[in-house]
Amino acid sequence: MDFFNPIALLLAAVSALVVGFVWYNPKVFGTIWMNEAGLTEESMKGANMAKIFVLAFIFAFLLAMTMMQMSIHQTGALSLIGGDASKALPSYTAFMADYGNNFRTYKHGALHGVLAGVFVALPILGTNALFERKSAKYTLINAGYWIVTLGVMGAIICGWK
Known part of the structure; x- marks a missing residue:
């Protein structure tokens, strides 16, 4: 069973x-975020948007790879045999035949993504915001984005077989 689905990873990054x-978007949280971040429309102009979006996509792809490990439990079984299924004992093949698709749903992936957002992204962003003297509103807007995003990414990666 192959867990690496490059199309799902690319779609999750997108x-x-x-x-x-x-x-x-300014009609959602954009205006509040800009105010809380201390940014203005003027300061946002002149940025190299191509560079920003290319790097954001690369970072998102790295997160998608991580979400694959966090949301597809069968990757743990694969890691126990050293990552090469062709060298596995027959017990691995039997295990995967019995449990290879367990918990491979969009719902389960979304759960793991939301948990990653709450227990990984929020503490990291919250700690940074504390030392940067940013507001709770700033932290919640950014953490909320990552909680939703990782939930969507997890759903795509785990559910799409």
Whole structure:
């Protein structure tokens, strides 16, 4: 069984940009976020948007790879045999025949993504915001984005077989 689905990983990475486009839209949280971040329309002009979006996509792809490990439990079984299924004992093949698709749903992946957002992204962003003297509103807007984004990414990666 192959867990590496490059199309799902690419779509999950794109989903981070799509969610960000909606989340940080001025009609959603964009204006509040800019105020809390201390940014102005003028300071936002002149940025190298191509560089920003290319790097954001690369970072999102790295997160998608991580979400694959976090949301597809069968990757743990694969890691126990050293990552090469062709060298596995027959017990691995039997195990995967019995349990290879357990918990491979969109719902389960979304759960793991949301948990990653709450227990990984929120503490990291919250700690940074504390030392940067940013507001709770700033933290919640950014953490909320990552909680939703990782939930969407997890759903795509885990559910799409």
